Amino acid sequence: MATLTLDNVRKSFGATDVIHGVNIEVTDGEFIVIVGPSGCGKSTLLRMVAGLEGITSGEIRIDGHRVNEAEPMERNIAMVFQNYALYPHMSVFDNMAYGLKIAKTPKDEIAARVASAAKLLQLEPYLQRKPRELSGGQRQRVAMGRAIVRKPAVFLFDEPLSNLDAKLRVQMRLEIKQLQRELGVTSLYVTHDQVEAMTLADRMIVMNAGVADQIGKPLEVYENPQTEFVAGFIGSPATNFMPAGSVGVSVGKTVGIRPEHIQLTDTPTRLKARVAYCEALGAETLVHLRLPHGQLITVRQGGHLPLPSEGTDLWLGWHDAAMMVFGADGRRI
Amino acid sequence: MSDQRGMVQRRGLGHWFTHLGLIIGVLFIFFPIWLAFVASTVTQPEIVRPPMPLLPGGHFIENYSKALFAGVNAPVATMMLNSLIMALGITIGKIVISLTSAFAIVYFRFPGRTVFFWLIFLTLMLPVEVRIVPTYEVIANFGMLNSYSGLIFPLIASATATFLFRQFFLTVPDELTEAARVDGASPMQFFFHILLPMSRTNIAALFVILFIYGWNQYLWPLLITTDPSMNTIVMGIKQMFPSGDDLADWPVIMATSILAMVPPVIVVISMQKLFIRGLVDSEK
Structure with missing residues (x-):
């Protein structure tokens, strides 16, 4: 149980800056997801909190105490790694108990803590197995068990689900969320998957090239992106961007409109476009249209609507409120 | 899989020829050993x-009892x-130092x-x-001639084994090191x-190779042990050969060889399983 504060945290490798000053105040028990494309510095940021990377400047505080110089163990954190990082020669029990053994916890307490974590994670039948005898999902659980038994102040997750298949990922996502609610431990979770970010986060940090572009509640970020990057990165299919002039907006440089905010009609509205191809997904249909000058626009409409045939000309319409206007610097106007 | 089927299909004449070749090869290598054994069970x-x-x-x-308890020189x-x-x-020594x-x-x-x-x-x-x-010179100046330390120390460091372990350690994922750090393990605890x-199988494989290497040392023991009671067996066999007009006691020499x-x-036999696993796969 703890708060976590990042105060203008920066990191550079030599002359290259990879984190350009991140500020966030994480309250006790909050689930924060850091999301961004690969190479945006999100993992580096997490590893700085973990103490696996040095901090060039700024300050990281856990429960109000500066931990910049502290060893990972002294920070009272636990980390779940992408490839699980289980000790291959140890049984599940020993994997979970290792940190406690190092900390010289009494034997019966270790047994009790591992037992309760195993029960929570449904790992009881596997305690004597070696990691190589487990499935991917079970290994992931062991990795989480190893984090839980330490009763840390902060959980750190480094893309924990990216090695699992799609179905298992959905299931584990729910389990992680449930577990975190149950334990109420402050968590920092790194992912490049926006679905994970949207579903897990109490608040999310969208990172772009070492900068925290936006910090906020998932829906808030979705509905009100502060930068062009965030508008493009969060949401699938991605937001359509058009030059401001081409849609009659006098301020700003670019206008973004989410695919679900565009209506297709036969009668003239704002822009004319030709249907290039359709993707019928059942519940919804993605219609890709080409504007006269060649740009592709994606429209998401209900699956119950008739499928437009390819090659027909349709009109694109939207409400003024649906337009997100961005300036030349990519910031929202 | 397709390879295996190919091998099965080659049953027949080729199959027999392969085995014949292998058997001849084994006999060829085994024959001198057999002769040595025979010679060690008969009289001069x-x-x-x-x-x-x-x-x-x-x-x-x-x-054999004559060889074991009386010998020629020792x-x-x-x-x-x-x-x-x-x-x-x-x-x-080699394993500890190189690890x-x-x-x-x-x-x-x-x-x-x-640089190192x-x-x-x-x-x-x-x-x-x-x-x-130069090594002899150093050992002689240290007064280590005719001693176990003299036999062991000059051969105790191994670049090959160090290199081998380095390569193995490089394949251990960084996350494992980091997980250990997060678990609070000190570097030596991690080690x-x-x-x-994790290096168990590699150590076993090296143990076999290095034991045979050490056992078969010939030149170095020959140089630094002049006292027959410090002779090692591989060089001792040579020392048993007669000089001048003495008669060689071939049955005893052959018994010593065996x-x-x-x-x-x-x-090799007792560590075969680990040894082969160490050479074939790295357990990760």
Whole structure:
């Protein structure tokens, strides 16, 4: 149980800056997801909190105490790694108990803590197995068990689900969320998957090239992106961007409109476009249209609507409120 | 899978030829050993009189006990003990030293790290024979002639083993090191609790190779042990050869040769499983 504060945290490798000053105040028990494309510095940021990377400047505080110089163990954190990082020669029990053994916890307490974590994670039948005898999902659980038994102040997750298949990922996502609610431990979770970010986060940090572009509640970020990057990165299919002039907006440089905010009609509205191809997904249909000058626009409409045939000309319409206007610097106007 | 089917289909004549070839090969290699064994079970006149006997005689116990407890210059039992101490000293020393130095080179950033690595690597190019005279000089000045330390120390560091462990450590995922750090393990705890158990099969494979290497040392023991009670068995065989007009006691010499082969064979057979696993897969 703890708060976590990042105060203008920066990191550079030599002359290259990879984190350009991140500020966030994480309250006790909050689930924060850091999301961004690969190479945006999100993992580096997490590893700085973990103490696996040095901090060039700024300050990281856990429960109000500066931990910049502290060893990972002294920070009272636990980390779940992408490839699980289980000790291959140890049984599940020993994997979970290792940190406690190092900390010289009494034997019966270790047994009790591992037992309760195993029960929570449904790992009881596997305690004597070696990691190589487990499935991917079970290994992931062991990795989480190893984090839980330490009763840390902060959980750190480094893309924990990216090695699992799609179905298992959905299931584990729910389990992680449930577990975190149950334990109420402050968590920092790194992912490049926006679905994970949207579903897990109490608040999310969208990172772009070492900068925290936006910090906020998932829906808030979705509905009100502060930068062009965030508008493009969060949401699938991605937001359509058009030059401001081409849609009659006098301020700003670019206008973004989410695919679900565009209506297709036969009668003239704002822009004319030709249907290039359709993707019928059942519940919804993605219609890709080409504007006269060649740009592709994606429209998401209900699956119950008739499928437009390819090659027909349709009109694109939207409400003024649906337009997100961005300036030349990519910031929202 | 398709390869296997191909092999199965080749059953028939080719199959028999392969086996015939292998059997001939084995017999070819085994024959001298068999002759040595036969010679170690007969009497001196029987060896000298043609034709040479091809079946074991009835003096097995007599010849072997004579070799073990009396020998020619020193009892073979003593020589075997010397060999064992030298081989184990070299093997264990090499493994301990190369494990720790590979650990240092891979996991610690210290000034001159690369220099040290390349220095170690360079010594791979210097076989014992090249540096044997200066080494002798050093050992002699230390007063280590005719001693176990003299037998063991000059051969105790191994660039090959260091290099091998370095390569293995490099394949251990970084996350494992980081997980251990997060778990609060100190570097040495990481070494003993995680790295060492993971290197188990590699250590076993090296143990076999290095034990045989140590056991078969010939030139170095020959140089520094003048006292027969410090002779090792492999060089001891040579020392048993007669000089001048003496008569060679061939049955005893042959018994010694056979005895010299036994410990390496025991080591290989008893560690075969681990040894092969260490060579074939790295357990991760």
